[in-house]
Amino acid sequence: MHKREGVTRTTRGHSGPMSPEYTEVIELAQALIRRPSRAGIDDYGPVLAALEDWLGARDLPYRRLYDDEGLPVALLVEVAGGRPGPWWALDACVDTAPYGDEGAWSFPPDCGDVVDGWLRGRGAADSKLAAAMFCRIAAQLHARAGDLRGGLAVLLDVDEHTGGFGGARAYLADTAAVRPAGVMIGYPGPDEVVVGGRGLWRATIAVHATSGHSGSSRRAVGAVSRAARLVQFLDKAELPGPEGEFPLPPKLTVTSCHGGDGFSVVPDLCELGIDIRTTPAFDADAADALIRRAVAELDALLPAPRPTAITPMASWPPYRLTEDQQPAAALLEAAAREGLTVRAKTAGPSNIGNLLAAEGIPATAGFGVRYEGLHGRDERACLADLPKVHAVYEQAVLHLLTDSSAPP
Template sequence: MTDAADLTARLIRCPSVTPEEGGALTLIQSLLEPAGFACTRVDRNGTPNLFARWGAKGARTFGFNGHTDVVPPGDPDNWTHPPFSGAVIDGTIWGRGATDMKSGVAAFVAAAIDFVTRTPPDGAVILTVTGDEEGPSRDGTPALLDWMDANGERMDVCIVGEPSNPEVMGEMIKIGRRGSLTVHVTAIGKQGHAAYPHKALNPLHPLLMLLADLTAAPLDEGTEHFQPSGLQVTTIDVGNPASNVIPERGRATVNIRFNDLHSGDSLTAMLRERAAAVEERTGVRFELDFHVSGESFLTAPGPFVDLVRDVVAEACGRVPVLSTSGGTSDARYVKNHCPVLEFGLVGAFMHQVDERVPQAQVRQLQDIYHTILARYFA
């Protein structure tokens, strides 16, 4: 059998800080090809990506998605073991990416190799691995999906191997995610002396009015599968060093994590409407710069979700919660291609100094993925 724990340590030793490949995808390809996977590098704009398929094109296909890029480790002197050592101490693997998510990639690579080698299915298995999830994420999974569409490749369902469990294995499966919208607000008035406000137009008071209006009441109360949408003011910037000068401009940033009652377009329209109302009352002009990094989505409970939930419950001794909590992941791109959910390891140490994962947990995830594949193709 392929040992996912050993592969995790080997991947950690590849210094693949976004957007560097660091040898991680090369290592994975060297393992997949002897097992019969047809591998293609789908690099775009310097971003490394790997597509691998076992089985005939057009057959019933199960897919996995993940990333081998990692966030910077910070000061190596703060780590108990060097961040790219892949040290294994008393059953624990140490290093950047141990949790997020070289272990998840190692688990589905190892499971897929063993499954197609020992019990070749009547179907196909596709693995998509990107080197750009922790960064801008424009040329990672989106590039892989664009290439698949252009080349007639298709997954029927997909698991993203991100760490999905807050504290213990089998605690949670992510069946969707909230959307994320960021708006940069600039309020533009007229500079002047603070002692003569009638000769100026202070942009800060209308800016505060707008922010107060946006935060005065919740956007909604949540839905069946989603918690209430959240709106947070994340920064207010003026840069005015003088106490007796009314500034010309003030800036603020607002981030909204929204459920399936909203869309990027509907929230953009709402924000423009609220800003226009304050403009009309005060005479201050607003400039709004929007960025939607992902729409909300849901993979509704059904045969695919039930299969994964049943396997996880049997393996872990607990029925996982079906959740849409947390931030964004590459599932926000995969959902436009096929039904997708997220299940992986416990995420307690991700992005932290001394990131680490128990070997036993990685092997358990490998077994879970292998069982999911076996039941899907049964």
Template sequence: MELTKADLHREVLKAKDELIALCCDLIKIKNQSPIDSQRPAIDFVRAYLASQGIESQEHIGDAGEAYPIVTARIGSDEGFRVVLNGHVDVVPVGQASGWRFDPFLGEVVDGKICGRGASDMKCGLAVLLFSMAILKRSGAVLAGDIRLHMACDEEIAGTGTKWLCENGFAEGADAVMVGEPTGHDTIEIGQKGILHLTLTAHGVPGHGSTGKYKGENAILKLARVLLHVDRLTEVAGHFDPEQAQAVANSKIIAKRTIQAPGVGDVIDHLSANVGVIEGGGKINQVPDLATAKIDVRLPYGTVREEVVAAVDDMLAQAGAEGVEARYEWIAEGNATDDASPLVVSLKRNIEAVWGEECLPAYQWASSDAAHYRKLGCPTIQFGPANNAGIHGYNEDVDVEDVVRAAEIYMLTLCDLLGVE
């Protein structure tokens, strides 16, 4: 007798303690990028898969031997093809004095799993691994396959998933589910693109004692330009009519999450952050060179010519001669249709498990999901999260959130792979 969707749902709930233990074991591994070796985490994941009867492979991508990539596969050769994507590396913990508990505690305290990576994204990764394990050992008949893609350099270089996509590992994927943290009130179905903009101001050197009268200060010239950087945020994206609901959802999620005046515009307008300023060499010399590096995020549909025109206008408004702009286009804004079978199934299952509305929405940042969407693969992000601790102190995630995420992943995989 073949297992049903309800059977597999019950299997998840029966094994929930195993899931939580897996989360804790992953968090206890100290693999901060780029401080620590990723080898203990890689070996742990491969050993877990092997213990579940799942063969895995290790690949060396663009990041080299220190940051290997792991793939695995279960299911049949014919049918629907699903990719589960995640990363095992975590950001550094920072100052130990900022933590209320050991950053690598990996224990449950007051209903929360505590430690670095709990939300981003060791618990999300555990859900992916656990889902494959349940399906494998249950003997469920899948009308298709599930492929695991796991990187360990996402928090630094982010080349692991890119390498997989460029080397055929995502070929033919009908759905991609990235376990990055979102919380249960939203499904991330689109992201902004990325532009790295560098402004370079050229001046004329001179002795600092005569700076007002001799020389041309490149730092001051650059500063006049940066006073106008917010003009770039007037550039808007271009969305199709059928994307209107997702845009509206996105503004709601942004307001809930960031809680700042006017923050809804971060979804459908360009954002610009001056992240690095460099200039000068000596305090007593008029600097002849200064640069600013600006992180620009591009809403869906943004045309590059619009951005260049906005930068030209900013420079003109500043009235600063001798300032050059250099553009490094990293990624375009990207999105998955909210009417796709993947999104429809996931939304239905989230709302059934939580009894609350879930809003498919676009993200104001970017992630590895963009690499799959570039290939035309319907891609979402969904994973357990407490957003307050991500990349900060005292990171944790609710046990309930993790268990329910596993329920939702199983129900959705059943929908996609023909288990009724």
């Protein structure tokens, strides 16, 4: 990896020899970085317009997708083949994490410059370079669409970093779109293809008590103290280890605790946030049962005027593709043909793959260029990796769209 310190040369192009098609990818990625699209902060209009200009100049069919409130959440590019077959999808987000402390960056977060072979700026790694690369692949395939089976959809999401995944949801709900047989998500990192992930079960817990004055002689267990006892129960809860072919164990985390207002009042309510990462051996039903047992134990030990209330907030299933299942097989085989050593990985954090798994759609994620500063300061992406990563995705998509022996 190159060090950031001492870098003084700044260019608007790329460094080193690069064929015109990769120059085109880099220039589009630069244009996207120079249009800030921080999730929940910036207007997505400019970054979507930059994509629309590029796609329109190449006569690629695309349209905007909207959420229930009429707000744009994605662009969808659709390249229909000339022969029957399943559709496949490439997905990359063009919204980004926030900048954080801009004073800690050694270059402007929206510079989009290339220095010593690294594309710099927020979104360079996650995932504007991948979005530009997928647009280029769509343009290549559009030129030979008559030879393809099924079709290719490219989803360019502007509601990913919110955690709402509105673009993916709008795509799946769009009755005009063909449901994909599988999806490849363009997160960065050249060493792994994510073929699975733990699921999640999330809930808020309302812990009640009798309110009172903190200086009163009456001894009352307040809601915060009751919640603290519940956290102790949860910290001691026994969870199973990895089982079978799923390599990760479940994990329980208390992620928030809110209660009380001031010093003189014993609070009557404290709310906890619970995040449980689930596995095939410990699913959402098991997570729900564990929390209910802990709550019942609390209410029996420290009774309160109202029972402790559990409000489930979200649930996604765990998933794992086998390495011979599409689209994982096509991506791993294409990487091997390019001489890359890429391992299949099951991820601990959840991603859009879990959302797709809940819909019965297999997905891969996490194969792309080397990167630094993801969601942190000085985000940048290594352009030396672009030709091989581009070739891997291009070969994988071509295999899926031309080989009749590659069923979903």
